[in-house]
Amino acid sequence: MPQKLNSTHQFSFWQDFKEMNFKMKDGVLLNGVLFKAVNSKGLIFYLHGNAGSLENWGEVAKTYTSLHYDVFMLDYRGYGKSDGSIFSEEQLFQDNQAVYDELKKKYSENKIIVLGYSIGTGMATKIASTNHPKLLILQAPYFSLTDLMKHSYPIIPPFILQYKLATNLYIKDCKMPIVVFHGDEDEIIYYGSSLKLKALFKPQDTLITLNKQHHNGITDNENYRLSIQKILMER
Template structure:
């Protein structure tokens, strides 16, 4: 009996040590696990089949890179925050459907992405970069409509930005309720206190005065679409949630229902 107890105690100790090791790994590596930096060389030449303008924006010690895709006689700006992978060279593919609606579309690369220098090491870093880029772009669109749009990991910062500024509309594609809620869904064995990122989308949207439109696919395997159902509970009158039947996480911009609803969404 004593031998069995010692064996069980030893096994419990090993399991506890392994669990602590896993938690430590996730804590110290979470920046790289969350943000999959896709760098481009500083002399990379963007090439697109439609008009664009490259931006370099100073943000503290870093330089942010972004690309503005131009519409004919633009009536406003879509300020777009992309997901946790890729860069403006990749994300330029989503812009034609939006510029066709008469809006310029700016795609920002976060620190460490594309030609942007630096790295994201905290929530404050991310939000400061987003605000700095927004301040630069909005000055060129005074008197015209500005729409903040975010996809996936970019939805939290997009909602924060809309809560702390005065855009004409906020559009979220596949948003999360909060980053901790998302982490609990993906990694239920991890304690929430190890996350450096809160990104409480639900709290931000309560402070957004502009109309909000959310699109989410009910076949999303990365950010569970019930996140948007929970966000709906924090809507003000007039905000809308549109569930896209059979839509997975990626490819919302090519979804027929999304494209059909895009004119009304942007105007």
């Protein structure tokens, strides 16, 4: 459910930011925003959910810039001011990797944290599995889209699903610590998804349950804010 923005649209976030454009191999131009923190300790590479655009997702950046991390957010193809349209899972991964490679020219990987929310969690886990960020943070992740479909729509055969986004497979190749946040009243991605992922955790990985939290609004949850402050202050 992308929100499309005109190419001349002017963002007006109430913090220091810089628009960045990235040309993909097929000529498609992707748009992102880099939010700058005072006395930056590194970068959070943020992969957002399936709806909206940076126009609304950008508002969550202040949670992390206030903790001295720059935040980069990318609009996927067809979202916001990004051109084109999503046509395959592999293309999504290639786009994310191309942009990540560009950001690695500015930030050492030992100062990069990958963060994914909702649909972005599978993509975040994939890119963390094939790179070396210092931390992976997942907000309301699915075990896989196939698993989520079986749970939510059991009468529909899963083979028709175009995008698998198999977080359960990617997570096995993630060498960095992983922190998962999930609301136990999530009505979109069932909480049991994170319990299944927990069974695949390394000893240094953590699941933090947000009591009475629904799918939306995790970043505004008081317990989330306290936890993320502690996590980022330690890194």
